[in-house]
Amino acid sequence: MTRQTRERMIEALLFASAVTAVVIVLLIMVFLFKEGAPFLIRYGIHTFCLGMEWNPIAMDGEPSYGIFPMIVGSVYIAAGSLVLAVPLGLGCAVFLVEIAPPWAQALIRRGIELLVGIPSVVLGFFGLVLLVPLIRESAGGFGFSILAGSVILAIMALPHIISISADAITAVPETYKQASLALGATRWHTIRNVILPAARSGIAAAVILGMGNSIGETMAVLMVTGNTPILPEPLYDVLDPVRTLTANIVIEMNYAAPGDHREALFATGIVLFVMVAILNAISHRVLKSRMEAGR
Amino acid sequence: MSAAVRTRIFSPDTTDRVASLLLWASAIATVLILLSIIGTIVYRGIGVIDISFLLDSPRMSGAEGGIFPAIVGTLCLVAVAILTAGPVGVGAAVYLTEYAPDNGVTHMITFGVECLAGIPSIVIGLFGYAFLVVYLGFGFSILSGGLALMFMILPWTVRASEEAIKTVSGDLKEGSVALGATKWQTIRQVVLPSALPGITTGVILGTGKAIGETAVIMYTAGSSLLLPESIFEPVRALPYHLYILASEGISDDMAYGSAAVLLGMVLLINFTAVTIQRYYQARSGLRH
Numbered sequence: 001m002t003r004q005t006r007e008r009m010i011e012a013l014l015f016a017s018a019v020t021a022v023v024i025v026l027l028i029m030v031f032l033f034k035e036g037a038p039f040l041i042r043y044g045i046h047t048f049c050l051g052m053e054w055n056p057i058a059m060d061g062e063p064s065y066g067i068f069p070m071i072v073g074s075v076y077i078a079a080g081s082l083v084l085a086v087p088l089g090l091g092c093a094v095f096l097v098e099i100a101p102p103w104a105q106a107l108i109r110r111g112i113e114l115l116v117g118i119p120s121v122v123l124g125f126f127g128l129v130l131l132v133p134l135i136r137e138s139a140g141g142f143g144f145s146i147l148a149g150s151v152i153l154a155i156m157a158l159p160h161i162i163s164i165s166a167d168a169i170t171a172v173p174e175t176y177k178q179a180s181l182a183l184g185a186t187r188w189h190t191i192r193n194v195i196l197p198a199a200r201s202g203i204a205a206a207v208i209l210g211m212g213n214s215i216g217e218t219m220a221v222l223m224v225t226g227n228t229p230i231l232p233e234p235l236y237d238v239l240d241p242v243r244t245l246t247a248n249i250v251i252e253m254n255y256a257a258p259g260d261h262r263e264a265l266f267a268t269g270i271v272l273f274v275m276v277a278i279l280n281a282i283s284h285r286v287l288k289s290r291m292e293a294g295r
Numbered sequence: 296m297s298a299a300v301r302t303r304i305f306s307p308d309t310t311d312r313v314a315s316l317l318l319w320a321s322a323i324a325t326v327l328i329l330l331s332i333i334g335t336i337v338y339r340g341i342g343v344i345d346i347s348f349l350l351d352s353p354r355m356s357g358a359e360g361g362i363f364p365a366i367v368g369t370l371c372l373v374a375v376a377i378l379t380a381g382p383v384g385v386g387a388a389v390y391l392t393e394y395a396p397d398n399g400v401t402h403m404i405t406f407g408v409e410c411l412a413g414i415p416s417i418v419i420g421l422f423g424y425a426f427l428v429v430y431l432g433f434g435f436s437i438l439s440g441g442l443a444l445m446f447m448i449l450p451w452t453v454r455a456s457e458e459a460i461k462t463v464s465g466d467l468k469e470g471s472v473a474l475g476a477t478k479w480q481t482i483r484q485v486v487l488p489s490a491l492p493g494i495t496t497g498v499i500l501g502t503g504k505a506i507g508e509t510a511v512i513m514y515t516a517g518s519s520l521l522l523p524e525s526i527f528e529p530v531r532a533l534p535y536h537l538y539i540l541a542s543e544g545i546s547d548d549m550a551y552g553s554a555a556v557l558l559g560m561v562l563l564i565n566f567t568a569v570t571i572q573r574y575y576q577a578r579s580g581l582r583h
Binding site: 219 | 534
C-alpha cells in the first residue's frame with residue numbers, strides 16, 4: 001500500500017467516526033418519529049398535547065391520552081428549580097470571581113466538580129429519604145411534590161449555573177470594573193451596575209440551558225414528585241404532586257402494551273425532544289450572538 | 296430608582312457589607328448542600344458495606360444479601376460504552392481538529408455533536424429500546440445497554456479530546472512535518488501522545504457519567520440479578536438496582552449501601568480524572 005492510499009484510508013476512517021454522532025442523532029429522530037408520529041397524527045397533536053386526561057387503560061370506555069398536565073408539570077418543576085438555583089448560583093459565581101480568597105475559590109471549584117458527579121438517582125434517593133419527609137412534616141401535604149422536585153433539580157442545576165455564570169463574569173473586561181471603582185462606586189455597586197449587566201447574556205444562556213437540562217431530567221424527579229398525571233389544584237399549590245413527561249415514559253414503559261399506549265409514550269418522547277431542542281437552540285443562539293458581539 | 300432610594304436609607308458602605316455577607320452566605324450554602332448530601336449517604340451507607348455486601352448476590356429481591364451482580368453489570372455496561380465511545384470519540388476529535396475543512400459538512404458534524412449532547416437521557420433510552428433491543432434484535436442485554444450509554448457519552452469524549460488536541464503546540468507538529476513525516480504519522484506519534492493526558496481525563500469523566508446513568512439503561516440492559524455469561528445477556532446496573540430498592544421500598548439499608556457504593560465509585564473516578572489533569576498541567580507548567 002502506498003503512503004498516499006494509507007493516508008487517504010485513515011482520513012476516511014476518521015471522517016466516519018466524526019459522522020457517527022450525526023448518524024446517531026438522525027437515527028434517534030427516525031426511530032422516535034417512526035414509533036410515535038403515526039399515533040400523534042391518528043390521535044391528533046392538538047388533543048394529545050392539550051388533552052387534560054391521561055387514562056391509557058380505561059376499564060370502561062375509550063382510553064384517553066392527554067399530556068397537558070405533564071407538560072405543565074415538567075415546565076413547572078424546571079421553572080421552580082431555576083427560581084431557587086439562579087439566585088444562589090449567581091451569588092456563588094459572583095463570590096467566586098470577585099470576592100473569594102484563593103482558598104475559598106479552590107474549595108468551591110472542588111465542590112462544584114463533586115456536585116456535578118453525583119448521579120441523579122443518588123440525588124433522587126437523597127430527596128426521597130430526607131427531603132420528602134421533611135416537606136411532609138414541616139409544610140404538610142403528601143411530601144412528594146412540585147417543591148421537592150424543584151429543590152432536587154435546583155441542586156442538579158446549581159453547578160452548571162455557577163460555572164457558566166462565573167465564565168461570563170470573568171469575561172467582563174477588567175477596564176469596566178476599574179473605571180467604575182475609580183469613579184468612587186463601591187464594590188457592590190460595581191458588581192450590580194457594571195459587572196452583572198455586562199455578563200447578562202452569558203448568564204441568560206446558562207439559565208435557558210439549565211431549563212432544558214431540567215426538563216430532560218428523569219430519575220431524580222421521578223423519585224420525589226409523586227407522579228400523579230393531573231394538574232395541581234389550585235395551580236399555585238407547590239405541595240401538590242405532579243408527573244413530568246420524562247416520568248411518564250419511565251413509569252409506563254414497564255407495562256405499556258404494544259399499540260396505542262406504547263406509541264403514546266414514544267409520542268411523549270417526541271414532545272420532550274422538541275421542547276428541549278427549542279430551549280437548547282435558543283441558548284446556543286444567545287451564546288453565539290454574545291461571542292460575535294465580543295469580537 | 297430603587298438603588299437611589301436604598302442608598303439614602305443605608306450608606307454605600309453598609310450596602311456593600313451586607314451584599315458581600317449575602318454572597319459569602321450563598322457560597323457557604325452551596326458547600327453545605329453538597330456536604331449534607333454526601334454526608335447523609337456516606338454516614339448511613341458505610342455501616343451496611345462489608346465484604347459480603349460487595350461480593351454476595353441479592354436475596355429476596357434485594358432485601359438481603361449483597362449487590363455483586365449489580366456491580367458486575369455496571370462495570371460490563373460501562374466497559375462496552377467506553378470501548379466504543381473512546382475510539383470513535385478520539386477519531387472524531389482528530390478529524391475535527393486536524394482534517395476538517397471549513398465547510399457545510401463540518402458544520403453539520405459539530406452541530407450533530409451538540410444535538411446529541413442535548414438529548415434527554417430517557418429519549419436515548421427509548422431510542423435504544425426501539426433500535427437496539429427490538430429492531431436490531433439485541434434484546435435486553437449488556438450490548439444494548441452499553442451501546443445506548445455510548446450514544447450518551449460520545450459527545451463528551453469528542454469534546455474533551457478536541458480540547459486536549461487543540462492544546463498541542465503547533466511547533467511540535469511543524470517540526471514533525473518538516474522532518475518528512477506524513478500527516479497521520481505526525482498525529483499518531485506527536486499529536487496524540489501529547490494530548491493523551493487530556494484525552495484520558497475526558498474518557499475517565501465519561502466513565503463517571505456512564506456509571507451513574509439510569510434512564511438510558513432501564514429499557515435496554517434489562518434488570519436480571521443473575522451474573523451475565525456473555526454480552527448478549529441482560530444485567531441490572533447498580534443505579535437501577537438502587538432505584539428499585541428505594542422506589543419499591545424493599546430495604547432502606549440496602550438502598551443506602553448501594554447509594555454509597557455508587558457514589559464512591561463515581562467520586563473515585565472523577566477524583567482520578569482531576570488528579571491526572573492537575574499532574575500534567577503542573578508538569579507542563581514547569582516545562583515552559
